[in-house]
Amino acid sequence: MTDLDQTRQLVADGCRVLAARGLADGFLGHISVRVDADHVLVRCRGPQERGLAWTTAEDVRLVDLDGAPGATGELDGWSVPNELPLHTEVFRADPAVTAVVHAHPPSVVAADLAGLRIHPIVGAFDIPGTKLAAAGVPVYPRGVLVRDRRLAAEMVAAKGDHPVVLLRGHGLTSTGSSVQEAVLRALSVDGIARMTLAVVTAGGTPVDLPPKDLAELPDLGPAFHEGVAWRHEMARLGRT
Structure with missing residues (x-):
């Protein structure tokens, strides 16, 4: 397999x-990867669209930052996402960003609409997620289809230097x-949103992890956070 073939498969696996x-249980959502300064795989x-759960490497096409196939001609029978600008403006x-994930997790949308922000309410339950939440997860407050560079620029401004941004009602x-x-960060935010909703539903009040406990959480490194975690996700898909 070429490097592009391997990357196509990685994007397809991420979609699955x-x-x-449960972050994209229908046919909405997409993942992209930067290939070079001017091109992305997305x-x-x-023509046989069935949804993200059935994404194949063939569905991952090479286009430029404006969505044009250029000399590759890779869009024969395929169409770029309406929200491609959401990726390309990032x-x-x-x-420094190599990959972008866009998904519609119901729990994330519900928690945000309920006024529940993503806070570091857990600890060793999800160390990377806790640290991400402690650094802040901003919200783009418009429930729009991010279909052009103007709206995408608004989203990017709301995101700032954070790795994840919520899109209200979206x-x-x-x-x-x-x-x-990028995928594992999305899973962590979804997990904290689910936990927050569960706490509130049970009659409790989500409380941030104390600073002294947050300071005790180690960085276990990418070999654990990405290596082991990603092998687990592949095993769940039957890709061992």
């Missing part, structure tokens, strides 16, 4: 993980230095 975990809608704004955008990191 989002679906299997999950497109194909890439334009932050050269979903989330998660970024990372790899598909694995």
Whole structure:
């Protein structure tokens, strides 16, 4: 397999993980990867569209930052996401970002609409997620389809230098230095949203982890956070 073939499969696997975990259980959502300064691989809608749970490497097409196939001609029978600008404006704004995830997790949307922010309410239950939440997860307050550069620029401004931004009444955008990191960050935010809703439903009040406990949480490194965690997700999909 070429590097592009391997990356296409990685994007497809990431889409399947989002679906299997309930963050994109229909046909809405997409993942993209920066290939070079001018091109991305992105999950497109194909002629036999069935939803993210059935994404294949063939659905991942190479386009430029404006969504044009250029000399590759890769859009024959496929169409880029309406929200491609959501991805490409992130890439334009932050050269350190390699992958972008956009998904519609119901629990994330519900928690935000209920006025419940993503806070570090857990500890060792999810160390990367706790640290991400402690740094803040901003909200883009418009429930719009981010279909052009103007709206995408608004979302990017709301995101700031945070890796994840919630989109009110819509979903989330998660970024990372790899598909694995971007997907796992989205899973962590969804998990904290689910936990927050569960606490409130049980009659409790979510409380932030004390600073002294937060300071005790170690950085277990990417070999654990991404390596082991991603192998687990692949095993869940039957890809061992």
